Amino acid sequence: MLSKKLLCLISAAVLGVSVSSPVASAQGDAAAGEKLWKKCKSCHAVGENPKKKSGPHLNDLIGRPAGSVEGFRYSKSMTAAGGDGLVWDAASLDAFLIKPKDFIKKTKMSFRGFKDEQDRADIIAYVSQFSEGSDVTANEDPQVAPEILALVGDPAYGNYLIGTCVTCHTPQVTADSLPSINGWPVDDLVTALHAYKNKHRENPVMQQIAGALSNEEIAALAAYLTTQ
């Protein structure tokens, strides 16, 4: 179900009517936005070779239809909003960032939002820098063999094993948090763990942790996370 505000924005965009939103008038400061970016960066990447995180990368965000980064698993509601014509620009981002779950019900994005109008303008200014002419493609993890992906794990074992993960990846996300594993599509998490295990991804802590997990144990983690 799309919110009224969103429908209004979409129809305005489709009809080519300029959206005169009072909030879009603030002048954004990209440098100030960079400081706010730490609230976003545990889930989103920007810049060259953006890492896969629990949220989509935000390169070329301006002008991009909602829910359109290839290979990223959005919520149904986000994909539907894109299908209905929502395109990210300063005005739609501003409306979304006040309180994301108000704007797109059931978005996977758990961030509460920026209440302050200037903060929204600043973060949009920062992210916009990564939108023009930057030709960056996502750093793809190698495919995991289908027989490994097909392993069915024991969720109770996964509940035990995830104790190791949450020592660093807390479900209680703060500005300083390491990337959250909550809300990350389970298949992507499995692919990422195998990428660390096989040393395609670089972080030495994760290489060591994932390296100590068998294929069955990764499947157990996936089975547990699927129940969450």
Next chain:
Amino acid sequence: MKINRRAFIGTSVAGAAVMSAPMVKSAAHGMPKVIVIGGGAGGATAARYIAKDSGGNVDVTLIEPTRTYYTCFFSNLYIGGFRDLASIGHSYGDLAANHGVNVVHDWAVGVDRDAKTVSLAGGGSLPYDRLVISPGIDFVDGAVNGWSVASQNKMPHAYKAGSQTELLKAQLNAMPAGGVYAMVAPPNPFRCPPGPYERISMVAHHLKNNNPTAKIMIFDPKPKFSKMALFQDGWSRHYDGMIDWIGPDFGGKVDEVRPDSMEVVADGEAVKVDVCNVIPAMKAGRIADLAGLTNDKGWAEVEAHGMTSKVDSNIHVIGDSSQQGAMPKSGFSANSQAKVCANAVLAEVGGGTKFPAKYSNTCWSLIDTNDGIKVGASYDGTDDGIAKTSGFISKNGEDDATRKATYEESVGWYDAMTADMFS
């Protein structure tokens, strides 16, 4: 030693009919009772996981004397001025509210292993079916000639975080211009192997900015220490000429310290210093000793599949107090051991499945602003103790972005780790 669940039922419950029940009910007290002594990285985590994963079917009591727990990890960052003290203080309210843990703020002063009771300083005793002991460390009496706990206000150890850390920070702030900060470093094994050297880095950071002509002397009885090459490289890059590390061949084993005259005597020569941070040799927390669980070296030996005491199969010892094999004594290790222990305890008293013991540890250290380093490893439980399976360590010559990312990773870990203990 592996505990047989049926044997446990046999001794604690009369009647074979109960044996088929998934949940072991202790006949004397209704729900199975687990007591955890010590509310740090090991004990708070164990209490939280046993309570959480039992789904309310195990009665968990946590005995911890302090109401606000200051983490030893990141207390050096307070000394360096990177954190305030409040940011490393945590309370136990959420363990009670969110998981039903019965938190008792008292000292455990005795364990009657036959009666299976723990006695409290405030009077009375509590019964248990399983006991988890995680009391951290105490200091070996007479380890440094001239020093005792009675002199810890003149020569603080600051190796149990809280008032001692504040005191050391105050003494550092009050050092005269060009003064001398001395550390008497501990022999192996001790809590947090990189800890003394991260502390030196943080002291040097403070002095560089506030008292640049001051000097630091480390009297070290060990020829090598954790992340030695990384620290020494960092010290020469950031604090060139300020830090003098004195190993055992050059008088690192001190003859004595003199708290009244603020002197350190090494190689027969007395050196006058302005701050003297004495970190004595360590042993298991006192309650492990009182319970009769320690060996002649002062540590409590455990097997590696569930951290069960080799002396008493009703008792688990985790964290710094345990002698388990290859893991360093660290908060991260204690937290990891607590989860294996919680799984074992629930399998013993709660009818849960016992999974293979897997452990991990990472220790981050800060050398200077945004210059973080780390060391870590994975471990398995084997019949011969905890054994290392793989590990890594930061390298000299890493670029600034990597070092900054390592520091930021440690900050994210701190929040997650303390949430994993206290939320």
